[in-house]
Amino acid sequence: MSHHNADSSRIDALFERLKADKEKAFVAFVTAGDPDLEVSAAILAGLPQAGADIIELGMPFTDPMADGPSIQAASQRALAAGQTLKGTLDMVRDFRVSNDTTPIVLMGYYNPIYIYGVETFVADAKTAGVDGLIIVDLPPEEDDELCLPAMQGGLNFIRLATPTTDDKRLPEVLNNTSGFVYYVSITGITGSAAPQQQAVADNIARIKNHTKLPVCVGFGIRTAEQAAAMADIADGVVVGSALVDVIGETAQNKAKTAEKVLALASALAKGVKTT
Numbered sequence: 001m002s003h004h005n006a007d008s009s010r011i012d013a014l015f016e017r018l019k020a021d022k023e024k025a026f027v028a029f030v031t032a033g034d035p036d037l038e039v040s041a042a043i044l045a046g047l048p049q050a051g052a053d054i055i056e057l058g059m060p061f062t063d064p065m066a067d068g069p070s071i072q073a074a075s076q077r078a079l080a081a082g083q084t085l086k087g088t089l090d091m092v093r094d095f096r097v098s099n100d101t102t103p104i105v106l107m108g109y110y111n112p113i114y115i116y117g118v119e120t121f122v123a124d125a126k127t128a129g130v131d132g133l134i135i136v137d138l139p140p141e142e143d144d145e146l147c148l149p150a151m152q153g154g155l156n157f158i159r160l161a162t163p164t165t166d167d168k169r170l171p172e173v174l175n176n177t178s179g180f181v182y183y184v185s186i187t188g189i190t191g192s193a194a195p196q197q198q199a200v201a202d203n204i205a206r207i208k209n210h211t212k213l214p215v216c217v218g219f220g221i222r223t224a225e226q227a228a229a230m231a232d233i234a235d236g237v238v239v240g241s242a243l244v245d246v247i248g249e250t251a252q253n254k255a256k257t258a259e260k261v262l263a264l265a266s267a268l269a270k271g272v273k274t275t
Contacts, residue, residue, distance in 0.1 A: 010103040010131045011156050011179040014053055015214045015235065025180075025236030026051055026227070026272040027216055028265050029107065031058035031074035032091055033083025034247050035254055040078070042258040043247075044095050048102045050262040051269025054216075056134065056238065059088050059108030066109075066136045070241040073248055085112045085121075089128040096129035105158060105179070107134040110146060118146055122153035132156030132179045140172045147176050160184050161207055163199070170210045180214040181207055182238065185221075185230070201233040224271030231272045239268050 018025055028047050033040050047055050060078040064071060092104055106125065113121045113135070125133075133150055140147075140159070147157045156179030163185075165173055174181065185200045204215050217230050218238025230237045243261055250257040 009154075009156055009179065010101065011054065011105075014101075014103055015180065018053065018235075024231040024234065024272050025053040025214070025216060026265075026269040027054040027056055027218070027236050027238040028052035028243060028268075029056040029058060029071075029218075029238060029240030030243055030247070030261070031060055031071065031078050032088040033060060033078035033081055034058075034074040034244065035077050035251055035257060036081040037083065037087065037091070039247075039254050039257050040083075041091055041094065043261050044091060045098070046258060046262045047265055048099055050265040051273070052102070052265055054103045054105060054236070056105045056107045056240070057088065057092070058240075059085055059106055059112055061109045061112060064109065068241055070244045070248065074244045077247070077251070085116050089124050089130070092125075092130055093128040100129075103131040103179075104129065105132040105134055105156070106130055108136070110135050110138050113146060118149050122146075122149050122155060126153050126155060130155060132158050134158045134160065134182060136160065140175060143176050151176060151178065156180075158182055161203075163203055167206065167210075170207065174207075174211045174213070177211070177213065180216050180236065181211060183207060183215050183217045183234070184219045185217050197229050197233060200230065204234055221268075224267050224274075227268045227271035228274050231274075237268075237272050239265075242268070 030043055060075040060083050064075050133155055150157050158179045159173050159177045160182050161173055207215050214235035216236030216238050217234040221227055221239050222242040227237045246261045246264055247257055250260055
């Protein structure tokens with residue numbers, strides 16, 4: 001399992017295996033360096049055993065306007081604890097020492113990558129063991145900025161589709177996309193309303209008319225029951241705010257943080273896998 005040829009990414013290999021096992025992917029989001037480097041590294045190391053198939057690692061940013069309050073707060077905690085983009089890549093590199101199979105996708109904003117230097121970032125991310133990128137503020141019109149260099153450097157470039165992404169827009173969004181499509185189930189802020197299963201199912205079907213890629217659904221999923229409902233209709237389920245909120249709630253007693261986050265991740269994973 002630990003050898004990956006250039007043609008098949010860790011993400012592709014994962015979805016092929018899940019498909020063969022008739023299973024769905026549990027995708028766990030946490031912000032790198034939240035609440036601090038040590039606890040964050042412990043959470044990262046424990047997530048695969050807790051049942052996370054893919055880890056989305058948020059790159060902390062000073063102005064994360066596309067995110068809900070939970071993930072904004074996580075960014076602030078991580079930055080206050082001294083997290084940098086280089087530190088985030090180092091975290092991935094350390095994780096890879098003992099885990100060569102779990103895909104890691106970095107999620108965030110273009111500005112820190114631009115400052116780091118696109119070519120250097122793509123090379124460093126690949127070397128560290130990053131598999132893909134989700135950059136929330138780069139539309140397809142700006143593929144030359146990062147998407148194409150990332151693809152050339154062997155990273156999957158994963159896009160967000162929303163209920164308002166119509167059939168005219170979908171081909172543009174899906175062009176140059178690889179890994180999976182992240183379907184944002186509710187319009188607006190993450191971690192608020194519970195997604196409606198039928199509406200989501202219809203939109204996933206619509207996206208699948210345009211792509212063979214797996215579709216993972218996220219935003220607003222907080223319980224194992226909601227995760228199970230979404231796993232019924234999607235290829236994977238993404239949970240972020242619910243996990244990140246546990247980090248916020250345990251900020252006064254960080255000794256328990258990793259344990260509590262991993263317990264919730266485990267419950268959510270079981271929800272995803274019951275289908």
